[in-house]
Amino acid sequence: MNPEALSAALLAVIAPLAEARRAGASEGLTAADLVLERPKNRDHGDWASNAALKLSKQIGANPREFAAEIADALAAVDGVASVEVAGPGFINIRLDAAAAGALAKTIVDAGASFGTSTALDGEVINLEFVSANPTGPIHLGGTRWAALGDSLARILSAQGASVTREYYFNDHGAQIDRFARSLLAAHDGLPTPEDGYGGGYIIDIARRVALAYEGDIDALDDAAKQEAFREIGVGFMFDEIKTSLHEFGVDFDVYFHENDLHESGAVERAVARLRELGHIFEADGATWLRSTTFGDDRDRVVIRSNGTPAYISGDLAYYLDKRERGFNRCIIMLGADHHGYVQRLMAMTAAFGDEPYVNLQILIGQMVNLVKDGQPMRMSKRAGTVVTLEDLVEIVGVDAARYALVRSSADSNLDIDLDVLQKRTNDNPVFYVQYAHARTHNVGRNAAASGVDRSEFAPELLTHETESALLGALQEFPRVIAYAAEVREPHRVARYLEELAGLYHKWYDNCRVIPLGDGPVESVHRTRLWLNDATGQVLRNGLGLLGVSAPERM
Template sequence: MTPAALADLVRSVATDVLTSRDLDTSALPPAVTIERPRNPEHGDYATNLALQVAKKVGVPPRDLANWLAAGLAGQDGIAGAEVAGPGFLNLRIAADAQGDIVRQVLTQGETYGHGDLLAGRRINLEFVSANPTGPLHLGGTRWAAAGDALGRVLSAQGGEVTREYYFNDAGAQIDRFVRSLIASAKGEPPPEDGYAGTYLSDVAAEVLRREPSALSIADEKERAEVFRKIGVNLMFDEIKADLHNFRTVFDVYFHEDSLHKAGVVEELVGQLKEKDHLYFEDGAWWLRTKEYGDDKDRVVIKKDGQPAYIAGDIAYFADKRKRGFDLCIYMLGADHHGYIGRLKAAAAALDDDPGTVEVLIGQMVNLVSDGKPVRMSKRAGTIVTMNDLVDAIGVDAARYALIRSSVNATIDIDLDLWSRRTSDNPVFYVQYAHARLSSILRNAADLGLTVPDDVEGVDLGLLSHQREGELIRTIGQYPEILRTAADLREPHRVARYLEELAGAYHKFNESCRILPKGDEEATPLTTARLALAAATRRLLANGLGLLAVDAPERM
């Protein structure tokens, strides 16, 4: 019996109890809260439903809790129901009902825990979207891991997710990049506002290899266009290759420049002027974003007649909606907090629903080695890149380290810790549990012992040991963990859950011998424990898969 099934049962019994005593059933919450007590001696699960409802229906909480306990005591799958404190209800689940969780995992396989929370939703998930002016830095790397994991979690809850990368290949930063390339090609230092790093000389050299006469072009605009076209494409290709090697795959690479070339930006600006959403002041055109909850109005067309960044943002949002997305999630860096208001304001100015816009802000990532911060890349010069992190600790550890903390929190990645093959390294701890279970199941197969395809024939009611129960209940939490991770856009919950699951497995393994020793005969309990081991391994693999982290068979 999963926590969700138990919640439904408790609510059903509560409805019967209130009805039988002519009490108002509308006082019941839509969903009953079921929790695992910190002290296992208090029961398998607990609910505070009586405390929530008693005052609303005019009865003492302990009285209502006692009525609920009596109603639950005769239900299938309930081994006991006890009242504690002012009206808490502690519940014990029958071993065979609890074992049904194992059966569900083995039957459903990769889809165990998946749900329909987002069924029918078309979601555009935009993340990374780093400017193609240099290698991906740690901020973009964090989004590459967390954004990819979020996309997988949203899909597991029925969302139709399109993962999108917005290439900012227009504007002032690209101009600075081009000027820096030309300076590097000439053997000159970068402009004062330009970019530095040995990668620039590599890109500049490749531009000249492909177009040997590039520096000889007399017209500055034509020369800049050659460096822009080749140089930006080279950076695009490098970023895409790095993302691919990092196991982050996008469905769409959208080019900002396409909005300007197609005249979409100009068209939308014209529409906003017609609707009086723009006003002219100090030589520039301003969007009335304060009217829609932004902290100030924003310049859309600058004094020089060129569109500001927000002009492209408005056109990009309109394009997403035109493509049929009903939810647009933007994953932006720590310096983009102001975008929350302006993007919602842009939606409202287009007579659209601001609720179709969600903005997630990710905080900084710091690397530490030997107790000291790592500040610079050998190649990029002033930043630490994705490849620096991967070279130091590998893809699995890099992804896991970046995903396991809330994106709202700044994180320090200790390169020494994440390189260790010890249990204090979280990703090793989880992966080792999977590898250990794989080894047990291989050894079982060598002994001719397997979990039958017909799991119905396995007596899972034999799994009555405390550690077995704790492991099964931890497995049973997964569907709710996955649902909450999708609902709150928090993929780190999956990683933290996997660590809890690995911990529950290791405790079970210390207390409960799975395979027979020596000449001992296998028993039905052996088969039941093998089924539990197989279910645990399956769930570890499922969770690691959502994080795009390997689930090794051997370590």
């Protein structure tokens, strides 16, 4: 019996009981109102509900007495083995073995679709992440966002949302000028400018620009020469960033150029819209957004008195552009140094007439540190100043890098022990989960060789305590994915997979799929193969949501 069926049964029991207590008490009551949760202590049963506590005040009943009425009625439902009342009115439900074990076949039959839902149908989401400046390789902070952002996109899509992955290409402003001057200095054999960029990659790109330029680049005057290095160099750098991300398993649907906002008139259109709404004013020769009306700590200059746009002007234009492209929810993933920027972005959202934290959501990520031989890694062989995506992948590989970056909450600082990630032991979390998946395939291969197939399914035989625990965890997978999507936290999927892998390994140690010695193949062996394959399917589905491979052999 799946949670939806149990919720429906619970509603069918509660509705007439509530109606008998007070006329009209069941009106509008749905299965979604009746919370079902997995008890932390499995000795308390398969499911628990606080429905009696939640509804008792509404119907004027003693919660424990009402819970007892519900328990008596629910115990008569097919598939329910027993129902007990605990504490002030909690209801603990235990399913019979056949009802619990039926899940194994449900998962195998569903295949890759198990865990997906249509809960977010109609959500059109623009998910912007990484957006590193094209002035150097992607550092660890950007790498973390690459892993988390791509995983979040997969999870949201699995819940029915239409998700567009977008990279905001910062090709406008002072940092690009510094990049161009750094390339020019490298080409001319001069020291890196004081505010410029260093590292071997600058020398590499400067050399490539000189070779790519049609003609003698040194024949240009200083301004034209720097502009050539800017235009060609930014293109080369961004191509490298795209390649690095692609090799990391991350591709974007849209690469949006910041420069386009300023050249297309988008800034002027955004200011005009806000002026129509009454939120723009002029003072001291500048154009201002009255953002204090919407909770900002001060009003913001949009166009400076000299006529140049302030930084927030690009944000206004970009947000409006996204909304005009049809996105009803915009999610932006930013680094910890942008924490103080959230308030003004929410004020901007409200100024456009939208709902802060709904139409626009900001996710803030914290720092990542690599540890090798007990010491922090701080220098890149190529970038010279920071450790990059390429450095991490070179050391541990794509799967370990992605998994390590996604298994912790984004809002916590993350220390990655490279020595652990290089081990092929249970201490390495990605190995632990991938090995569990590979083991399910090994069991399947050995079962086939021993004549065990899935020609029979007798779920009532799945009675061992490790089978009950494993089935309980498998049942949770759709709820974990739904909650991860709701709270925008992919790490919940990774932690779930580690728990599932542990329960599978315990089951493997206690329950045989293959007969011992020359023993005959029995119904229990065939049924356990279904459970084995169901576990493999869920591990595979979960790893896929994290962009991590599910090897069949290790």
